[in-house]
Amino acid sequence: MAKFSTIRWLALGAALALGAPSIQAQQAPIKLGELNSYARQAAFTVPYRNGWQLALDEINAKGGVLGRKLEIVSREDGATTGDATRVADELVSREGVSLLFGSFLSNVGVAMADFANQKKIVYIAAEPLTDAITMAQGNRYTFRIRPNNTMQVGMLVDQAKASGAKRWAIVAPNYEYGQSAAQAFKRLIQERVPGAEIVVEQYPALGKIEAGATVSALEQAKPEGIFNVLFGPDLTQFVREGNTRGLFEGATVLSLLTGEPEWLLPLKDEVPAGWTVTGYPWDQITEPKHKAFVDAYRAKFNDTPRLGSLLGYMVVYMIRDTLERAGSADTEAVIKALEDAKFDTVIGPVTMRGIDNQSTMGAWVGRLALKGSTGGMTDWTYKDGTSFMPTEAEVKAVRKD
Structure with missing residues (x-):
């Protein structure tokens, strides 16, 4: 009897062994494709990579998603x-990835949105800001995490009315993001500040500013406010x-992104105190979930x-939550799980609005101040x-899908 049982168990073991490859295949990781401008925009994208790596490690340490580990296949996008x-x-x-996320420059983000639409694969824009990604070039496969240009400019223009400034100058990099932000400012300042006019515009090539000529052109127009x-x-050169x-003495200055540590830290003690900016005062945010993120990030990377960093961390957790809701990595299931989805993030509730796939993530708005030898908000x-x-009417007027 014992001999028979031993033979039967050996046979069962052999059968299980033969079936093992299919079992292992079912447990293969869920692959996510990530691409970004790590070589050309390292100040932002390297901390961003740290953020998604931290989230990935935390998620996989807790068992992954749907019983499978997450795997991120990351590539350099060349900033083109x-x-x-x-x-x-x-x-x-x-690589057979289930979805794509990332990119930094807005023109690259627009190209990725078009790629997603053509290839019928989900693309989550973590960082690009141009309105086009979720407006004129928007499609059902493309979603965005950050507040777009219209949203962030709107937050700043709210501060402009109280200043009393009517004569405004614009200085912006001459590519998709800068042009989109400038157009949003022109529209919103004239809507919300009666009598406001744009008296001078300067669009230096990205990364190739001639600061002397740019500042001189602004000076000659004698603006009361600068966007x-x-x-x-x-x-850094402009400041x-x-x-x-x-140039900035006595002028109201509204500035996109300048309060973000990526761009603020290099200014050191030259920080232009008094500018109204969008940014990220990470060291002053007291919510427990955010503090836990900061502590974990500092412990892992020995850096602030x-x-x-925040966006990289948020986007991977939002992808995790989406996959759990979808029950699979199937594209149609993921789209359905993303539309009008509510996420409990480390900065609070965020919703992915269904009509344009734009998230309700906000931004921190405040003034720059010199704090010791560096700047802060x-x-x-x-x-x-x-x-x-x-x-909704504005969205429907420009979206083609």
Whole structure:
């Protein structure tokens, strides 16, 4: 009898062993494709990669999603539309990823939205800001996490009316993001500030500003207010030249993104105190979930978080929640799970609005101040994005889907 039982158990074991490959296949990781401008925009994208890596490690340490680990296949997008779409195609056709996320520059984001629509694969824009991604070039496969240009500009323009400034200058990088932000400002300042006019516009090439000539052109127009969209090395040179020549003295300055640590830290003690900015005062946010994120990030990377860090962390957790709701990584199931979905993030509730696939994530708005040898934000408030989103009528007027 014992001999028979032993033989039977051996046979059963052999049968299970033969079936093991199919069992293992069912437990294969869910692959996500990620691409970004790590070489050209490292100040933002490297902290962003740290953020998604932290989220990925935390999720997999707790068992992954739907009983499977998450795997992120990451690629450099070359900061060009051609390289980005080529890499995206490789991620889909060769790596077999279930969805795509990432990208930094707005022109690349627009190209990725078009790619997603053509290839019928979900693309989640973590960082690009141009309205086009969820408006004129929007489609059912493309979703965005950050508040778009219209939303962030709207938060700043709210501060402009009280200043009394009517004569405005615009300085913005000459590519999709800068042009989109400038158009949003022109529209909103004239809607909300009666009598406001744009007296001068400067659009230096991205990464190639001639700060002296730019500041001189603004000075000659004698604006009462300046709307700035520059970031990175362009911003540093502009601020230095503007400070030297007294451009900002007595002027109201509204500035997109300048309060984000990525762009604020390089200014050091040259920070232009008093500017009204959108940013990320990470060290002053007291919500427990956010503090836990900051603590985990600092422990893992021995560095302080940037806004990119927060976005990388948020997007992967939002993908996890979406996959759990969808019950699979099937594209149609993922789209259904994303539309009008509510997420409990480390900065509070965020909804992915179904009519345009734009999230309600907001931004922190405050003033720049010199704190010791570096700059920071003061008198800030978190503006929920819901109140600043394009109306349903505006969305329907421009979207083609």
